[in-house]
Amino acid sequence: MSQAITTDLTIDNSQPLQGQLYQQLAQRIIDQRFQPGSRMPSSRQLAADLDISRNTVLAVYDQLKAEGFLQTQSGRGVYVHRDIISVIRPLQKSRNTAQQQTSLPKPKINSPRIDPVRTSDLDNNLPFTPGLPDLAEFPLRQWNRVVHHQENRRILMGYNGVQGYFPLREAIAEYLRSSRGVRCHAEQVIVTNGAQQALALIADIFLQADDSVLIENPGYRGSRYALGRYGNELTPVPLKNHVLDFSSLTTSAPAKLLYCTPTHQYPMGGILDLSQRLTLLNWAISNNTWVVEDDYDSEFHFYNKPIAAMQGLLENPPVLYLGSFSKTMMPSLRIGYLVVPEYLVDDFVAMKRITSGETPLFVQAALAEFIHDGQFARHLRRMRQLYREKWERFQSLVVTTLQGVLTPVAESAGMHLVLQGEVDDLALCRWLRSQGFGSAPLSAHFLEDPEHQQPPESGLVLGFSSATFPQMRQCVELIRKWLDER
Numbered sequence: 048m049s050q051a052i053t054t055d056l057t058i059d060n061s062q063p064l065q066g067q068l069y070q071q072l073a074q075r076i077i078d079q080r081f082q083p084g085s086r087m088p089s090s091r092q093l094a095a096d097l098d099i100s101r102n103t104v105l106a107v108y109d110q111l112k113a114e115g116f117l118q119t120q121s122g123r124g125v126y127v128h129r130d131i132i133s134v135i136r137p138l139q140k141s142r143n144t145a146q147q148q149t150s151l152p153k154p155k156i157n158s159p160r161i162d163p164v165r166t167s168d169l170d171n172n173l174p175f176t177p178g179l180p181d182l183a184e185f186p187l188r189q190w191n192r193v194v195h196h197q198e199n200r201r202i203l204m205g206y207n208g209v210q211g212y213f214p215l216r217e218a219i220a221e222y223l224r225s226s227r228g229v230r231c232h233a234e235q236v237i238v239t240n241g242a243q244q245a246l247a248l249i250a251d252i253f254l255q256a257d258d259s260v261l262i263e264n265p266g267y268r269g270s271r272y273a274l275g276r277y278g279n280e281l282t283p284v285p286l287k288n289h290v291l292d293f294s295s296l297t298t299s300a301p302a303k304l305l306y307c308t309p310t311h312q313y314p315m316g317g318i319l320d321l322s323q324r325l326t327l328l329n330w331a332i333s334n335n336t337w338v339v340e341d342d343y344d345s346e347f348h349f350y351n352k353p354i355a356a357m358q359g360l361l362e363n364p365p366v367l368y369l370g371s372f373s374k375t376m377m378p379s380l381r382i383g384y385l386v387v388p389e390y391l392v393d394d395f396v397a398m399k400r401i402t403s404g405e406t407p408l409f410v411q412a413a414l415a416e417f418i419h420d421g422q423f424a425r426h427l428r429r430m431r432q433l434y435r436e437k438w439e440r441f442q443s444l445v446v447t448t449l450q451g452v453l454t455p456v457a458e459s460a461g462m463h464l465v466l467q468g469e470v471d472d473l474a475l476c477r478w479l480r481s482q483g484f485g486s487a488p489l490s491a492h493f494l495e496d497p498e499h500q501q502p503p504e505s506g507l508v509l510g511f512s513s514a515t516f517p518q519m520r521q522c523v524e525l526i527r528k529w530l531d532e533r
């Protein structure tokens with residue numbers, strides 16, 4: 048009589064016992080750690096070894112017999128089925144990854160290498176991470192109150208609408224009309240899962256592989272990834288005085304879209320004035336190009352009211368307007384918005400339905416209440432004041448400590464500061480990360496641009512909004528130390 052298999056099974060109480068035992072036995076048979084024809088321990092023995100009931104073992108053995116993994120030899124016990132090879136060969140084949148994958152269809156495009164500095168998702172919220180608000184100052188109590196209020200509404204437990212929760216669309220439209228001069232009503236607003244989804248939807252709706260997109264250089268990387276997602280050409284438009292250089296637009300090839308951040312160029316911070324905005328709109332009209340206006344942080348202009356959005360400057364302009372609550376509220380809400388001409392709304396909603404479906408309803412409803420109650424406006428006023436103080440303090444620290452090596456770009460106010468200078472910015476950012484500070488290398492915001500012979504500039508993009516005053520001092524001193532050691 049052959050020796051029974053000795054098992055190395057471990058069962059715990061985290062999941063149903065029967066399921067665990069089944070999984071482990073089946074896996075060992077498939078892996079041929081339990082050889083065909085070998086004898087299984089008796090049900091009594093296995094139950095005693097694992098300290099579980101014999102009935103559990105019997106039920107699992109029965110299931111494995113029914114599936115052809117085990118067989119009973121009358122009077123002798125339970126065995127791994129002699130013919131199991133014919134059952135497990137196809138399973139093993141499909142797990143034979145290297146070979147199998149060569150013949151499986153390939154992904155259509157290569158995913159871009161998103162962030163050259165980040166090492167893990169745990170790094171996402173380090174102080175100085177660009178775009179990260181001061182979450183410690185978020186009015187949690189007021190927010191929790193509206194969340195709790197909305198949570199109890201059964202009406203929000205079902206489906207609602209892909210375009211977005213109507214009271215939120217109304218609140219967004221009202222906010223954009225009054226504070227940004229956007230010409231819109233709730234029917235034109237599409238709530239998106241962050242501004243990133245708005246950009247991806249624009250690409251889905253307008254672009255094919257051979258279409259060209261004009262894009263600020265340097266510019267927001269999220270826009271590059273979204274608008275280049277079909278492998279289509281991204282034509283860099285250089286900046287002049289930190290805003291889009293119009294002279295290079297006249298020479299550029301036709302493009303379907305032009306992406307820009309007119310109210311606060313990302314990352315350099317320049318602001319397109321009114322006449323430049325009108326020039327750009329006229330250019331777009333005569334060149335049949337959509338302007339993608341990313342109004343991502345216009346709330347944080349410290350000294351003057353921001354210039355009205357391009358979208359509102361003309362009747363029916365060729366503008367797709369987008370914004371986000373990531374900076375004004377918090378990134379984890381994943382709520383952004385698009386404002387598009389009425390005749391495009393159905394296309395956008397249909398595409399959103401295909402790619403993501405609805406935006407979580409409770410969050411939309413809580414946000415709508417937060418805005419309607421006046422909490423949002425109050426929060427923005429506080430944050431504007433706080434970020435202004437942080438910006439002033441950080442800028443003066445940088446000037447006194449890093450003088451001559453890294454120079455702050457004054458316009459980059461909002462929530463981040465760009466420091467320009469000849470440094471190995473990737474190495475510096477990696478090192479800062481190892482010291483607990485997030486930042487982005489300025490050079491990573493540049494696309495290659497042989498036509499305008501514009502080499503990437505180096506420097507740091509530092510999101511001061513998320514840093515405390517002591518962290519500001521600490522970070523600037525660390526940068527000084529790093530520079531001194533080179």
Ligand SMILES: Cc1ncc(COP(=O)(O)O)c(C=O)c1O
Nearest residue numbers: 178241242243267313343371373
């Ligand atoms: C230029 C720009 N646009 C949009 C966004 C917002 O993106 P999302 O709403 O997907 O968080 C950011 C955030 O960093 C940004 O910097």
